[in-house]
Amino acid sequence: MEKSITYFEKPGPINTDAIIGLVKERLRESDIKYVAVASSTGVSALKLNQALKDLDITIVNCSHHAGFKEVNKTRISAETRAQLEDEGIVTFIGSHALSGVGKSISKKFGGITPVEIIASTYRTISQGFKVCAEITIMLADAGLIPVGEEVVAIGGTGSGLDTAVVMTAANMTNAFDMKFHEIIAMPRP
Template sequence: MEKSITYFENPGAENTDAVIELVRERLEGSNIKYVAVASSTGASALKLNEALKDLDVTIVNCSHHVGFREPNKAQISAETKTELEEKGIVTFIGSHALSGVGKSISKKFGGVTPVEIIAAVYRTFSQGIKVCAEISIMLADAGLVPVGEEIIAIGGTGSGLDTAAVLTPANMTNVFDMKFHEIIAMPRP
């Protein structure tokens, strides 16, 4: 089997359109039925939906937990969440699988937790690879993407999309059962 990987010189939102096109190309003729996307505001999820609307795939959006940037506030507006739902896209809002309470402990008491080490290892590839792993765990735990079935996960660095991978999600309780099968695109570290 021969596959190609697209590498971007820089991370960030400037790669969003290219990542979406590469994901579309990978989906065409495949048996992949789920696409997980990290879109804190929903803007990238809306762009992705527009590009994939004629394909038979389920798009699931993952946003930051309420309070990520500001207490009691979600980054995705109620209007955008409703717009996504009207297009058949569920948005999950929840705690990060690879930081969560552990990050709070580290901030308060110092040191690092094992989960933060796992996140750091994923970041040695790119922030987007870490995001792909993290959202697949979160969405699997919520029952929104299947465990044991290949999906495409899409993430980024800061804002927008710059990374996409084919992976098999795992639940948090079996996190080491997650398998990355292909990297479609990512920024060079």
């Protein structure tokens, strides 16, 4: 099998449109039925949905947990979440699989937890790569994407999208069963 990987010179939202185009191209040549996307505000998820409307794909959005930036507030507005739902896109809001309460322990007492080491290891490839791993665990645990089936996962660095992979998700209790099959695109570190 021969596949190409697109590498971006810089990470970040400047790559969102290119990622969406590359994902659409990859989905057209496959039987993948699920796309997991990290879109904290929902803007990238809406853009992705617009581009993939002609495909038989289920898009599932993953946003930050309440309190990520501001106490008692989510990054995604109720209006945007409702718009996504009207488009058939479920948005999951929950604690990050690769930080969670461990981050709170590190902040309070110092040190680093094993889960944070895993997250940092994924970041050596790219921030978006870590995001792809994390959201697939979260969405699989919520029952929103299948375990044991290839999905496309899309993440980014800070905002927007800059990384896309084909992978098989795993639940948190079996996180090391997760498999990355293909890198569609990512920024060069």
